[in-house]
Amino acid sequence: MMKNKMMRVASVLLVAVLLSTCTISGTFAKYVTQNDAADEARVAKFGVVIQADGTLYGKYYGTNFKPTITDTAANLLVQTSDAEKVVAPGAQSDKGLYFSLTGTPEVRTKLTVTITAENIFLKEGTYAVMVPATNVSETSWNATDYYTEADGVYTLSASYNAQATYYTMENVATVADDFYYPVVYSATIDQFNAGNYTADTLNAIAAEYAKLLNNNTAVSGTTTDCVTTYTFDVTYDPNFDYSELAADNETITWAWAFDGVNDEADTILANLMAADASELAGAVVKVGNTITAPALNTDYHLETSFSINIEVEQVGA
Amino acid sequence: MKNTNSQPTEKKVWAGATAGAILAGSAASLFKRAKNNSQQKSKMLLSVRKWFIFSVIFLIVCVLITTFLLIGHLDQYLYIKEHNIEIDLLSEPGFVMDDGSGNMAFSTESTDTLFQAAYVGADGQTMTVVSADGSDVVAPGTGGEYVFRIKNTEKVPTIYSVVLDGFFSVENSEHLIPIRVRMKGNDGTYLIGSETEWTPISELKSISDAGTLKGRASRCYTIEWMWPYESGNDKLDTMLGNGELEGIDLPALEDGEDLSFSIKIETLAMLPVDDRAPFTAFFDGAFPILSVVCVALLVTTLVIIFKYRSVDRKTD
Numbered sequence: 001m002m003k004n005k006m007m008r009v010a011s012v013l014l015v016a017v018l019l020s021t022c023t024i025s026g027t028f029a030k031y032v033t034q035n036d037a038a039d040e041a042r043v044a045k046f047g048v049v050i051q052a053d054g055t056l057y058g059k060y061y062g063t064n065f066k067p068t069i070t071d072t073a074a075n076l077l078v079q080t081s082d083a084e085k086v087v088a089p090g091a092q093s094d095k096g097l098y099f100s101l102t103g104t105p106e107v108r109t110k111l112t113v114t115i116t117a118e119n120i121f122l123k124e125g126t127y128a129v130m131v132p133a134t135n136v137s138e139t140s141w142n143a144t145d146y147y148t149e150a151d152g153v154y155t156l157s158a159s160y161n162a163q164a165t166y167y168t169m170e171n172v173a174t175v176a177d178d179f180y181y182p183v184v185y186s187a188t189i190d191q192f193n194a195g196n197y198t199a200d201t202l203n204a205i206a207a208e209y210a211k212l213l214n215n216n217t218a219v220s221g222t223t224t225d226c227v228t229t230y231t232f233d234v235t236y237d238p239n240f241d242y243s244e245l246a247a248d249n250e251t252i253t254w255a256w257a258f259d260g261v262n263d264e265a266d267t268i269l270a271n272l273m274a275a276d277a278s279e280l281a282g283a284v285v286k287v288g289n290t291i292t293a294p295a296l297n298t299d300y301h302l303e304t305s306f307s308i309n310i311e312v313e314q315v316g317a
Numbered sequence: 318m319k320n321t322n323s324q325p326t327e328k329k330v331w332a333g334a335t336a337g338a339i340l341a342g343s344a345a346s347l348f349k350r351a352k353n354n355s356q357q358k359s360k361m362l363l364s365v366r367k368w369f370i371f372s373v374i375f376l377i378v379c380v381l382i383t384t385f386l387l388i389g390h391l392d393q394y395l396y397i398k399e400h401n402i403e404i405d406l407l408s409e410p411g412f413v414m415d416d417g418s419g420n421m422a423f424s425t426e427s428t429d430t431l432f433q434a435a436y437v438g439a440d441g442q443t444m445t446v447v448s449a450d451g452s453d454v455v456a457p458g459t460g461g462e463y464v465f466r467i468k469n470t471e472k473v474p475t476i477y478s479v480v481l482d483g484f485f486s487v488e489n490s491e492h493l494i495p496i497r498v499r500m501k502g503n504d505g506t507y508l509i510g511s512e513t514e515w516t517p518i519s520e521l522k523s524i525s526d527a528g529t530l531k532g533r534a535s536r537c538y539t540i541e542w543m544w545p546y547e548s549g550n551d552k553l554d555t556m557l558g559n560g561e562l563e564g565i566d567l568p569a570l571e572d573g574e575d576l577s578f579s580i581k582i583e584t585l586a587m588l589p590v591d592d593r594a595p596f597t598a599f600f601d602g603a604f605p606i607l608s609v610v611c612v613a614l615l616v617t618t619l620v621i622i623f624k625y626r627s628v629d630r631k632t633d
Contacts, residue, residue, distance in 0.1 A: 046558025
């Protein structure tokens with residue numbers, strides 16, 4: 001009896017050992033665990049858009065007095081004899097010059113602007129054209145109309161000299177205001193009135209654009225040979241909206257009125273332009289204490305131009 | 318990973334079987350020598366009884382030990398079964414990858430990140446890049462460094478591997494985009510790049526590190542990236558910033574789609590059978606032998622008893 005019980009106990013233990021051995025072997029299987037992590041970022045937006053289009057001047061002007069690209073003489077009211085673009089009384093720009101600055105970059109940026117402007121003017125005073133007189137005789141000569149020239153200075157001749165070259169003073173023009181700016185510019189800057197021919201409208205517009213792009217802070221310009229330059233740079237923080245400068249969709253146009261008001265001054269300027277081009281039209285003089293040629297860039301300026309250069313670049317601290 | 322323990326286990330089983338056969342043969346020869354000697358027969362009966370009792374006690378101890386070990390692993394086993402996980406894959410991490418502060422790497426809880434929504438300049442104060450929508454961004458002049466830690470939370474050594482990858486949302490663009498990377502291992506040596514050299518992100522794919530972590534040990538890695546402020550190609554940088562990918566022979570982005578950059582870290586950890594703690598390793602190595610020896614002892618004892626009983630009956 002006792003032996004049977006022991007046998008049973010032994011048998012049970014045998015089975016228990018076998019079972020536990022199998023089970024524990026299975027739970028000692030190889031454990032594997034995986035893990036992964038990732039991080040992502042997008043490229044920060046730049047998105048600054050600078051647009052510039054159009055033109056102000058032309059080599060040819062058609063019947064509408066606006067620049068045209070035609071290269072034939074027919075139907076042209078103004079055309080230049082050389083490669084340079086010109087302006088003339090009665091002419092005007094067509095669509096003008098357009099520029100725009102927009103965008104909201106997510107990076108810190110520096111805006112660099114350079115604006116240059118120069119305008120045609122005739123300074124206050126009396127101007128005339130000294131035209132060489134022909135067929136002057138002792139009988140036709142008089143002491144009030146005939147001038148002689150010596151070293152660039154014209155004086156009324158006191159007596160008749162058959163060997164002398166006499167000049168008469170023609171196309172007398174008087175500029176009563178400080179300056180006469182025949183080319184009047186206009187711009188689409190909000191609530192800005194550039195003025196009329198008595199003011200340098202182009203320079204005023206250039207100064208206004210500089211102020212706008214400088215975050216509404218005035219910029220001092222430097223002038224050399226009647227060319228005024230505004231140059232500055234300003235740094236803006238990330239996410240600055242450039243359209244806040246109100247310099248988007250800006251257009252500049254011009255017109256040289258042919259209205260009979262300043263015809264004499266326009267003629268003087270035209271003669272000065274002709275003299276520059278070495279065309280014999282008669283020397284222009286300024287009538288003051290002496291009668292001499294007017295000084296370039298002081299009494300007059302014969303060129304007009306406008307340029308704007310805008311650059312936006314990402315900067316660090 | 319291949320189980321390198323299979324052959325040693327078979328050897329242990331064969332060794333145990335041999336030892337058991339030797340013991341069984343010795344016990345059988347002892348019985349044979351004594352069966353015709355009545356005095357020796359009495360002594361042998363007594364030693365057989367003692368031998369039998371010893372075997373029973375030994376088997377009881379083995380059952381208790383195996384039961385104890387079984388309970389230790391039963392909860393994990395049941396977890397695996399409940400979650401339909403294969404027997405050799407745990408979802409409960411015994412191996413974690415975090416940012417060193419206990420937060421999972423790249424998780425929303427982690428205070429350190431590889432990328433940021435805003436960056437400051439060299440003066441440490443001036444904001445140079447700020448995301449408009451709060452999402453992380455990269456830009457020329459930005460960079461980042463991230464230290465992540467892999468930690469073995471088990472008590473036993475663990476084999477691990479770490480694999481990295483860097484890629485852009487537009488395929489096949491890694492060679493065009495000027496972001497550079499480098500990475501340091503736990504001992505400070507560079508896995509790619511160097512103190513003075515940055516490498517293209519395409520080389521991230523070549524990074525893999527592997528080794529064994531002791532129980533409760535951890536290992537840190539540092540990954541750095543940068544987009545040079547002066548990459549030598551401002552036009553390219555500008556096109557990327559404007560999303561003008563057509564200019565660099567890449568497919569155009571869809572409306573609202575951004576060009577994004579990602580870095581991914583994958584870790585794999587394995588609990589090798591051979592490298593477990595000495596306590597369990599002992600049972601792992603010795604248990605097959607003990608099991609076979611125990612079985613051989615019990616079978617031998619039972620054979621002797623049966624033989625003795627038949628001899629006894631004949632004698633009686």
